[in-house]
Amino acid sequence: MSLVAPGPTRTAPPPLRVQADVRDRWLTQRLLDVLPGLMDRAGIDLWIVAGREYNEDPVLATLLPASWLSARRRTILLLHRSDDGVTPAAVSRYPVGQFLPAWTVDPREPAGRGQWAEVRRFVEQADPRRIGIDVSEDFALADGLSHTEHRLLTEALGPYAERLVSAERLAVSWLETRLPEEIDALRGMNRLVHQVIAEAFSPAVVRVGETSPLDVAWWIRQRFHDLGVEPWFQPSVLLQRAGVPLAEDGGTLLPAVPGDAVVQPGDLLHCDVGLSCLGLRTDTQRNAYVLHAGETDAPAGLRAALQAANRLQELTTAALVPGRTGNEVLAAARAAAADEGLDGDVYSHPIGYHGHGAGPAIGQWDQQQGVPGAGDYPVHPDTAYALELAVRRTVPEWGGQCVRLGLEEGIALTDAGVEYLDGRQTDFLLIG
Structure with missing residues (x-):
């Protein structure tokens, strides 16, 4: 999509609604065609990207629908590499664009507990060898998992927490490609x-x-x-x-x-x-x-x-x-x-x-x-x-x-x- 017509004539950028449609289409194509190879190159079987409203992981912002200007409450995205490609799932209070909804809120459960329990169930079912999370010493843009989210994720995963690895290379390659x-x-x-x-x-x-x-x-x-x-x-x-x-x-x-x-x-x-x-x-x-x-x-x-x-x-x-x-x-x-x-x-x-x-x-x-x-x-x-x-x-x-x-x-x-x-x-x- 060319932003400006060729030659000396300058045109206005597309309307915001058109831009949003383009960005969402790009995201779909990236999830389908780009991400599988990047996960293979990084050796990551499951990528967990999590953040709370107004404290988004920089990677999380690139995975949200264009109409979302921030995360909503706690948004947890799970990207699972399988033989069929990458399955994008969302453990979130609200539907997240192209991501499959993986959690139904139970009002009887304490806030947050059911959400992390669903992450644990997803991990148990996928049984990934290496679970990538956004922690990095060298790249701030790949270091977006907050201290609290890291603690809650580790507690929720139990023995599966031993499979957590830095997704630095995956996060950087996703952002740069x-x-x-x-x-x-x-x-x-x-x-x-x-x-x-x-x-x-x-x-x-x-x-x-x-x-x-x-x-x-x-x-x-x-x-x-x-x-x-x-x-x-x-x-x-x-x-x-x-x-x-x-x-x-x-x-x-x-x-x-x-x-x-x-x-x-x-x-x-x-x-x-x-x-x-x-x-x-x-x-x-x-x-x-x-x-x-x-x-x-x-x-x-x-x-x-x-x-x-x-x-x-x-x-x-x-x-x-x-x-x-x-x-x-x-x-x-x-x-x-x-x-x-x-x-x-x-x-x-x-x-x-x-x-x-x-x-x-x-x-x-x-x-x-x-x-x-x-x-x-x-x-x-x-x-x-x-x-x-x-x-x-x-x-x-x-x-x-x-x-x-x-x-x-x-x-x-x-x-x-x-x-x-x-x-x-x-x-x-x-x-x-």
Whole structure:
């Protein structure tokens, strides 16, 4: 499902009811076609995902019908792998979408007791060898089983509690794996983001001598809202200026011009934005240059910095090979960059249900030697990433001042290789 029509024309996202139908259809397809293989790969026979209203396991939220905005009371989902596929069952006070109802409330039973007793009966009947639960030290998104739910489940299972294992690998793979239709929707979402950024970094929004980066950031957020989508984080717009060197912050160099400063000719603007739609997320960074009178392009030194960032993108995507861990991808990209004399950092991450999604961490801005735990997870096909990185380069036209140029683009990794979800920035947006 494409969110935005091809070409320069932008269309509104589908109505919410249509989006809900699409999301429910995707969930059915994922349960039928994706989950069995993921459970086999993780060696899990029964996956128990449980949570209470307003304290949902992050995985639980991806299994609920689109019309459910949270769990209701205590919601327990059981996903049993058998020769026929995966049987999804719900031990819940209310029907849960595609899940088979596995519990009828008996008002004579104390609250909760009958619910956990039904979980025990289900387990006894299924007799699984390995029961996966969402506990994880390395992935917060796979660590959603609360302390109380874990205790009550363990008590209810009795001797079967010895079969409980971490479902970390299963939870991460469920969250990171994308259907072809989901990748197509991400293409449209990224196209919409790029169009909004192009609007934001234009004379229609940026009035030189009047507008501040903070004004532009709020304009982007309002624009998303007006278009029927919402950001998953507050958009940011940063400004770099000749004569204002980068400042050290936590061991890295970052722009030092205040966010409420007024944009002037010769400024370099950078944005970081992400939207939410259809249960998916995007994450994008692009750059614009404010032309001096008589200029038709950014200075050669800035264009060279953008070319260096593009080259670092190419080296990183070349290293993004299924089977490698995130730390191995990072090391390969950094080694290739060092061979070419590129000074930069790579800190890319999975994206999908969540902005900083589950899957292999490919560096962090402050961890360029690797990320323990999350960086040791392997790369798989049928996944999506925010290809995020930055380079540092001196600009002769700015008196040799160093600039930090960050880029972030949505990409998909399939058996066909790496695909940019709506191209990448190779030229500055120009504000004249």
